[in-house]
Amino acid sequence: MTQGYSHGELPLYYETHGSPRGDRPSLLLIHGGGSTIESNWGLLIPSLAGGREIIALEWQGHGRTGTIDRVPSFEATADDIAVLLDELGRGPVDVLGFSNGGQIAMQLAVRRPELVHRLIAASAPYRPDGMIDGFWAGLEGATFADLPHPYVEADLAVSGDPAHVRQLFDLDRTLMLSFTAWPDALPASITAPTLVVGGDRDVVTTQHLARLARLIPGARLLIVPGTHGSYLGEVLDGSQAELDRTLPHLIEFLDAD
Numbered sequence: 001m002t003q004g005y006s007h008g009e010l011p012l013y014y015e016t017h018g019s020p021r022g023d024r025p026s027l028l029l030i031h032g033g034g035s036t037i038e039s040n041w042g043l044l045i046p047s048l049a050g051g052r053e054i055i056a057l058e059w060q061g062h063g064r065t066g067t068i069d070r071v072p073s074f075e076a077t078a079d080d081i082a083v084l085l086d087e088l089g090r091g092p093v094d095v096l097g098f099s100n101g102g103q104i105a106m107q108l109a110v111r112r113p114e115l116v117h118r119l120i121a122a123s124a125p126y127r128p129d130g131m132i133d134g135f136w137a138g139l140e141g142a143t144f145a146d147l148p149h150p151y152v153e154a155d156l157a158v159s160g161d162p163a164h165v166r167q168l169f170d171l172d173r174t175l176m177l178s179f180t181a182w183p184d185a186l187p188a189s190i191t192a193p194t195l196v197v198g199g200d201r202d203v204v205t206t207q208h209l210a211r212l213a214r215l216i217p218g219a220r221l222l223i224v225p226g227t228h229g230s231y232l233g234e235v236l237d238g239s240q241a242e243l244d245r246t247l248p249h250l251i252e253f254l255d256a257d
Contacts, residue, residue: 008083010076013064014057016088018049025094025117026053027254030081032099032123032229033172034147036063039154040098043233043243048251055093057084059104061171063158072175074100078107085115092117094254095192098229099123100175109190118254119190121212122197123204123228127181130208139176144169150235187215194219195253197246199226222249 005011015037020026027048031040037056045054058065059077070076081104085091094117097105102124109116125131147169155165196213198204206223213221224231224246226238233243 006080006084006087008080008087010060010068010070010080011065012057012059012080012084014055014084017045017054017056018052020053021051024052024255025092026055026090028081028085028090028093028095029054029056030095030097030101030105031056031058031062032101032234033175034062034151034155034168035098035101035234036154036158038063038158039151039235040101040229040232042235043238043240044247047233047243047247051251052254055085055088055090057081059101061164061168063155066164067167067171071178072171073178074103074107074175075111077104078111081108082112082115085112091115092192094118094120096120096122096250097124098232098234100172103179106187106190109192109194110186113191116192118256119192119194120197120250120253121194122232123199123202123209124196124212125204125208126187126212126215127208128179129181130204130212132203132205135203139173142173148236154235184215187212188217190216190219193253193256195222195250196220197222197224197231197250199224199228199231201225201227203228220253224249 003015061067095105102121109119194216198209213219230238230242231246
């Protein structure tokens with residue numbers, strides 16, 4: 001494993017796992033809100049690193065990445081990631097983004113299409129009305145005490161700073177509460193081959209994910225058993241068994257060409 005920080009406006013912490021292969025693009029992993037590399041991808045990385053290079057990062061205010069005086073946005077984070085890929089000389093890469101990371105991944109595919117070879121958007125809404133009933137009311141009333149303890153522990157394990165965890169919560173809550181509907185033209189402009197993924201008991205409705213897949217030219221839709229992120233082995237309620245059920249479908253898509 002190698003690790004470091006990018007040199008853009010906001011330095012992003014990143015790690016690389018595995019080795020570059022000439023016949024296979026690197027795979028970029030973009031975690032979801034509240035997460036770190038370990039909490040989102042701790043099971044996935046060792047399951048994939050033997051067959052391709054993996055680049056995993058932590059975006060604004062998460063894990064080992066700090067913040068700056070900037071309102072968090074999916075667009076700004078996509079631009080931060082583009083700086084990292086340019087610095088590493090990686091691109092086009094395959095991209096797997098989960099939840100907020102999936103929204104960032106879609107923005108990256110729109111803003112810098114030459115950097116994205118294939119795209120997996122997992123549990124990622126493009127409109128607020130894609131969430132299950134009660135989601136937004138719950139978020140509006142949420143306090144730091146509602147942040148699940150596994151996320152608190154994961155961030156503390158790498159940041160070592162309780163203030164960083166509170167900042168993470170505030171940034172993520174602001175990011176989501178400021179989320180407005182994207183025009184249909186935005187996902188419709190994605191040119192990378194795309195797989196839209198979600199769980200059958202996700203916080204993003206299957207109807208919304210199906211609509212997103214219809215908008216992205218040529219996109220495929222995969223609905224698997226699981227809750228929000230459990231099917232990727234995410235720390236909150238995922239498992240190796242759930243990841244193992246999903247992984248062959250992801251690999252088949254990534255290796256399609």
